Amino acid sequence: MRTNGGTAAVMGGFRTWAVAGLAAALVVAGITGARAAPVQTEHTLSQLVAEGAAVPGQPLWVALDQKLQDGWHTYWINPGDSGLPTEVTWTLPPGWKAGPLDFPAPHRFTTGPLVNYGYEKATRVLVRLDVPADARPGGTVTLTAAANWLICADVCVPEDATLTLDVPVASSAAPDAAVAPLFAEARAALPVPSPYAASVSGGKTVITLRLAAPGLTADQVKDAYFFAENPDLVEAGAPQPVSFTKDGLVLTLKPTGRAKPGPVNGILEVTELVDGRPTTQALAIAIADGAGTPAASGGAAAGSAAAVLPLWQAVLFACLGGMVLNLMPCVFPVLSMKAMALVRHQGAHARVHGLVYTAGVLACFATIAAVLMALRAGGQEIGWGFQLQSPLVVAVLAYVMLLLGLSMSGVFTVGDRFMGAGQELTQGDGYAASFFTGVLASVVATPCTAPFMGAAVGYALLQPWYVALAVFLALGFGMALPFLALASSPWLLRHMPRPGAWMERLKQVLAFPLYGSAAWLVWVFAVQVGAIGMANILIGVVLVGFAAWLYGVTHYADGWRRRGGALGALVALVLAVTAVAAHDGGGDAAAAPGGATKVSGADGFETFSPATLDKLRADGRPVLVDFTAAWCITCLVNERVALSSDTVHQALKSRDVALLKGDWTNRDAEITRVLQAHGRSGVPLYLFYRPGQAEPDVWPQILTEAQVLDAVGSLPKRSASAE
Incomplete structure (x- = not known):
């Protein structure tokens, strides 16, 4: 847009003033090489500023520092009712990567009925640059940023500038003291993470944002005022009435009607009166289960299917998913053990056992649902299988599997005095055996995620407690249904093999899957806490074996020998649990920032982080993100069956697919938020990002090699020069 002669004269004065003022500021500050030469455009003076020298393998922060002509403004990520955000395209040395722009908290500009979000006078946008580990100290690299922005007053003018910055590379460096105040001010202008939990609800006519801050009145x-990152979420020009309840602040927003279901990100600007003076604070809000942006930061996807499931479909999916759980290897040994006992029963007796088993399953799923919902209400970021993120729970389950296996192998038995407990809890003929078999089968099923159940459980965790309970009970009923059908069918019972000596032999054979389950759980514990924890749980396994043997050889003795054997076995079990209890909070396992377990790059996967994903996508690379856990049987089967073959590796390599792995073995709130954003409450979750595609493809929970090859094969192959 051209200006008239009067405006040109004003602009000439602006240029002279801005350049002279900036030069004077540099001299006063004594800055000698921390900034590049400024670039003057019609209404803006722009330059790049580095926080210090570049150090191989460490991040370097750079600021886009802009001074604006008086009366003019630029725009935030969401410009509001009109405008465009500032954009930067980087040209960097090989191996360097640029992260997303970190914008300061915006201001509101009102023009008639329109409201815009942006900045006036000056703005500093921060960018993190990742310096490659092979950068050579002693040299200098040139960073180039092609920036474009829209600057407006009564009229709007698109401007652009190519900014360059020469940065020295050093083996070690501290932040440049000369520019430290600039970066301190820039960081102070960024929104701070909200100390209060936030939630969003609403529909086509109103959106309600609630901040759980009882102290605000x-x-x-x-x-x-709420600045939504997604311009399709809220009408910027609409009023935002604020009210208060005993639970905190409530903001009423007017939806545009264009937003898809998904996470909500933005900034809540709260102005408080402190000693009679208004003090404004910008709180960064991230809500994984709202009705907001199609794509959240770090790859949180658009609109989760679970968020829009009707209740009847969620219940149906839960029931089907529960039925499929019976086919998972973590459930089979326990279920087989109980199914075998049915050959002793007929008619009404068998049906009662089926009902009692079902009651045990439902009781366990109801308990899991209650604990899970209570923890989430308290602000915990957890999902399906959360209990197995506790090393102590994993260790105790390993001990239980080992004891069951030893009992089925005949190392020890429990006498009639403990009917309803001990052996009767899982493998006897009484009703207590059926009930606790249902409980145990449900507990060991939690590492597994079956088809259908992911969407159902994801839906349940976003609903009121009574809806969530209904979905979890449907999941439990589906899991109990095959056994209940067997116990209730006289025809099926008649066609089962007759009791005989084969039953004892089969019971001994079924002990070995239980030993395998115990070994797998020991491995999971070692992944969670490291080598020292591995030693402790192995000591515990020896103590459990000793306790079972001691109880077995003294159980039928008389007097003090039987009591002494029982007491010795109990002491050994207590010592076994004590050996691993200290590692419940994690041990020496390597952890990435945020609590995620570091992933070895030996299989081609790097550790997932939102910043890494954003950088890879900005480079135009396809990305496969595998969210997994060591205790997730489904995940391990998928990795072995569908992701580990040479054919798959070659297909991924030939199309330059970047591989990221989010390890949820230990609790990680960031991964939990990504799972929730895609309507999942647990792993596995596979996200496949195609270049130029805003939303990822969500792969099935049960993968095959053919599915992976078909998805990857639709991408163009990498050129020979890129090889």
Whole structure:
């Protein structure tokens, strides 16, 4: 857009003032090489500023520092009712990577009925650059940023500039003291993570944002306003009435009607009266289960299917998923053990056993649902299988599997005095055996995620407690249904093999899957806590074996020998649990920032982080993200069956697919949020990002090699020069 002669004269004065002022500021500050030469455009003076020298393998922060002509403004990520955000395209040395732009908290500009979000006078946008580990100290690299922005007053002018910055590479460096105030001010202008939990609800006519901050009252808060990152979420020009309840602040927003279901990100600006003076704080809000952006930061996908499931479909999916759980290897040994006992029963007796088994399953699933919902209500970021993120729970399950296996192998038995407990809890003929077999089968099923159940459980965790309970009970009923059908069918019972000596032999054979389950759980524990924890749980396994043997050889003795054997066995079990209890919070296992387990690059996968994903996508590479856990049987089977073959590796390599792995073995809130954003409550989750595609493809929970090859094969092959 051209200006007239009067405006040109004004602009000439602006250029002279801006350049002279900036030069004077540099001299006063004594800055000698921390900044590049500024570039003057019609209404803006722009330059790049580095926080210090580049150090191989460490991040370097760079600021896009802009001074604006008085009366003019630029725009935030969401410009509001009109405008365009600032964009930067980087040209960097080989191996360097640029992260997303970190914008300061915006201001509101009102023009008639329109409201815009942006900045006036000056703005500093921060960018993290990842310096490759093979950068050579002693040299200098040139960073080039092609920036474009829209600057407006009564009229709007698109501007652009190519900015360059020469940065020295050093083996070690501290931040440049000369530019430290600039970066301190830039970081102070960024929104801070909200100390309060936030939630969003609503529909086509109204969106309600709730901030769980009981300490905020109408007497304290002068104003509150929500800047949504997604311009399709909220009408920027609409009023945002604020009210208060005993639970905190409530903001009423007007939806545009264009947003898809998904996470909500933005900034809640709260102006409080402190000693009679208004003080404004910008709180960064990230809500995984809202009705917001199609794509959240770090690859949180658009609109989760679970968020829009009707209740009847969620219940149906849960029931089907529960039925499929019976086919998972973690459930088979326990279920087989109980199914074998049915050959002793007929008619009404067998049906009662089926009902009692079902009651045990439902009781366990109801308990899991209650604990899970209570923890989530308290702010915990957890999902399906959360209990197996506790090393102590994993260790105790390993001990239980070992004891069951030893009992089935004949190392020890429990006498009639403990009917309803001990052996009767899982493998006897009484009703207590059926009930606790249902409980045990449900507990060991939690590492597994079957088809259908992912969407159903994801839906349940976003609903009120009574809806969530209904879905979890449907999941339990589906799991119990095959056994209940067997116990209730006289025809099926008649066609089962007759009791005989083969039953004892089969019971001994079924002990070995239980030993395998115990060994697998020991491995999971070692992954969670490291080598020291591995030694402790192996000591515990020896103590459990000793306790079983001691109880077995003294059980039928008389007097003090039987009591002494029982007491010795109990002491050994207590010592076994004590050996692993200290590692419940994690041990020496390598952890990535945020609690995620570091992933070895030996299989081609790097550790998942939102920043890494954003950088890879910005480079135009296809990305496969595998969210997994060591205790997830489904995940391990998929990795072995569908992701580990040479054919798959070659297909991924030939199309330059970047591989990221999010390990949820230990609790990680960041991974939990990504799972929730895709309507999942647990792993596995496979996200496949195609270049130029805003939303990822979500692969099935049960993978085959053919499915992977078909998805990857649709990408163009990498050129020979890229090889």
